[in-house]
Amino acid sequence: MLRTPKYYFRRTVTKAVRILSWCRAQADNFLTMGTFEPAIEGGPDNKAALLKEVEATLDAGTFGVRFTKIIEENFNEATKAPRAAFFIRLAIVGTIIYNLFLFLDAIIVPDVIRELIIMQLAIATPITCFCILAIGLSKIDTNYATMISVTAMLICTLAAFIVSRAEHVGLYGCLFCLFMTAVNVAQAWSFRWALTLTAVTNIAVTIAAVMHPSLDTPTRIFIIILLASASHYSLVGNYRIDSSVRRAYLFALRESLRASLLDESNVQLTILANLDGLTGIGNRRYFDKTLAKLWTDQEDRREIALLLLDIDHFKRLNDTHGHQAGDVCLQQVARCLAEQTVRRGQIVARYGGEEFALILADTNLGDAFYTAEEVRGAIEALVIYRDDGTALKITVSIGCASITPHADMSYSEIVAAADAALYIAKNTGRNRTKCAELGSINDTINNILISHNNCDLQKAI
Secondary structure: OOOOHHHHHHHHHHHHHHHHHHHHHHHHHHHHOOOOOOOOOOOHHHHHHHHHHHHHHHHHOOOOOOOOHHHHHHHHHHOHHHHHHHHHHHHHHHHHHHHHOHHHHHHHOHHHHHHHHHHHHHHHHHHHHHHHHHHHOOOOOHHHHHHHHHHHHHHHHHHHHHHOOOOOHHHHOOHHHHHHHHHHHHOOOOHHHHHHHHHHHHHHHHHHHHHOOOOOHHHHHHHHHHHHHHHHHHHHHHHHHHHHHHHHHHHHHHHHHHHHHHHHHHHHHHHHHHEOOOOOOEOHHHHHHHHHHHHHOOOOOOOEEEEEEEEOOHHHHHHHHOHHHHHHHHHHHHHHHHHHOOOOOEEEEEEEOOEEEEEEEOOOHHHHHHHHHHHHHHHHOOOEEOOOOOEEOOOEEEEEEEEOOOOOOOOHHHHHHHHHHHHHHHHOOOOOEEEEEEOOOOOOOOEEEEEEEOOEEEEEO
């Protein structure tokens, strides 16, 4: 197939657009260090304090060099992984370019090229490879790794610059400008570290240029001024990049903290909405929601048992001893029920007034009956003391029912059955357990009331 120049032109333009898009994506990733995953630890109070500190830092705009201690620790932890990946990529590319410059070194400083090859391949390159390995194993911080590897390269270059007596050795001094630009801008490491390395490099190169016998005065001045200018602009770029990364982190941390605090607030509100304020156990809303969920989640159709408890003569207790004594009584009963329901799938809630409910998942009527008797006995053994030292004894009546959930049935049927059994218990002497057994789901549901006498189950209508 004959391809026209127009075809190749379009293909070239398409590839150029793709390359530019890739470069833009890399630049965006470079400025934000990838996707932040802020490290958030501690309870709501700690998160609220951290959020306040983050907002104060954003308002003040003091994020260009170093955060406060707690934010700096979170920042270092959150950017550790993206910085490490960034260092490894740039260190590999930088080391290759650094060694390719040996071809240029052979032209500019041919008198020391053999020594330079030995230093670069036997000292600088292995040190950089060691830093890459240490970063990959999370054994060293990226700032330390950058400082060590770049210092090794600079020492080799500076040694060749000092020792060489080649005619064009002055041009070799310009390589330090490339070093500063590449390290400070490309690596995007901490501004404090960049400033330290840049200052030391400028001092060392200035001394070497002044003391070099092969350089004339204009060349010395040119090298010093050029390096100082490159250092200044590279530091400005480093500062802006570091500031952008830190600012992006602050925004990410702020949103994460807000979302986390909002989630925790919603959880707390949900807990409060499902708790009874007096007794501290689940309330009626929690009971209805739990029973409904348990009912719909019964894929294997196991039995569910329900106990409804009512404190005997509670109105008389309130009238005789006061509402405060009644509240203490309710709290003690709730605590006793919570202590009795320790098996998985046993849920206790305040059903309303002086009534309590126990949901027993995967429990048949017989097991539910014996659980009810244990609960009734534990409450009967309670001794409640008033503030004046007066002892109160209480008992409860319990209605018990068990049923296997079915799609055609509603959980209100087991509630009605247990409530009917409780009614029988209250009207046949109190302080006892009555059971309502619901028949098979394929048959018409029949309520068979079972009375308890001398620990035996007897059917009663």
